Amino acid sequence: MWTYERKLQYPINIKNPNPAMAKFIITQYGGPDGEIGASLRYLSQRYSMPYRKVAGVLTDIGSEELGHFEMVSTIVHQLTRNMTIEQIKEAGFEDYFVDHTSGVYAQAAAGFPFDALCFASKGDAITDLTEDMAAEQKARTTYDNILRMVDDPDVIEPIKFLRQREVTHFQRFGEALRIVQDNLDSKNFYAINPEFDLR
Amino acid sequence: MTRAEALRRVQMYSFALDDTGLFLDTHPDNRAALTFYDDTRKKYLEAVEDYEMQFGPLTAKDSDVENGWTWVDAPWPWEVEE
Numbered sequence: 001m002w003t004y005e006r007k008l009q010y011p012i013n014i015k016n017p018n019p020a021m022a023k024f025i026i027t028q029y030g031g032p033d034g035e036i037g038a039s040l041r042y043l044s045q046r047y048s049m050p051y052r053k054v055a056g057v058l059t060d061i062g063s064e065e066l067g068h069f070e071m072v073s074t075i076v077h078q079l080t081r082n083m084t085i086e087q088i089k090e091a092g093f094e095d096y097f098v099d100h101t102s103g104v105y106a107q108a109a110a111g112f113p114f115d116a117l118c119f120a121s122k123g124d125a126i127t128d129l130t131e132d133m134a135a136e137q138k139a140r141t142t143y144d145n146i147l148r149m150v151d152d153p154d155v156i157e158p159i160k161f162l163r164q165r166e167v168t169h170f171q172r173f174g175e176a177l178r179i180v181q182d183n184l185d186s187k188n189f190y191a192i193n194p195e196f197d198l199r
Numbered sequence: 200m201t202r203a204e205a206l207r208r209v210q211m212y213s214f215a216l217d218d219t220g221l222f223l224d225t226h227p228d229n230r231a232a233l234t235f236y237d238d239t240r241k242k243y244l245e246a247v248e249d250y251e252m253q254f255g256p257l258t259a260k261d262s263d264v265e266n267g268w269t270w271v272d273a274p275w276p277w278e279v280e281e
Contacts, residue, residue: 008276056224074277175225
């Protein structure tokens, strides 16, 4: 069960709408390395994880990612509010506008819709945590790419905050992987799959 | 204190607890982190109480229904602050 808190994890107040920016930032909502995928990946992986501390890391990071997709959607919403048809055409926002008006829809920068294939859950502790570490780095790279293209401080600050969280989560997943390995045979980490063989 | 200022205090302490809690998940015996968590938690609870007294509930279950159901009247987090 979750409790909704009426606040963002980090404040967002964008004064100047800019649909051209929203077009690519939306990828961190519904794209392959976006926050929805991150949240559902970690929350899905918890159930078969035999080590309580590691299941705790997956629960807490997966929950924080719920707050992150709320932040990315807020950025997209504030960048696309009160648009005129003129601004939509100038920004090249026509394709999105025709399909979704100014509603927030989970899609990648390239326009394809959210796909559950991006949240791997393999049922093997080493495999899944290695996936999670890579996922955090992919999201960090995406935020770095976004930061190369935005010039509005109202957008830059929350994106920098989200980028930093990817680095922190990468660190925590690395420690979680270490906890798993400490429970395994140090001569051969792959001798068993603790999520299947330790029942 | 304005609503934005009161909310900022809640956000600051709340985030400090998020981050320290995550650190404690993998370092549960770290004394410095436990002490920081305990100090920050007190400040967080105070900030939440100050905010909710003036500006309404931060979670639905914090609703005081003496003046009716106000949960759906206050600004939502994605709205640009006044």
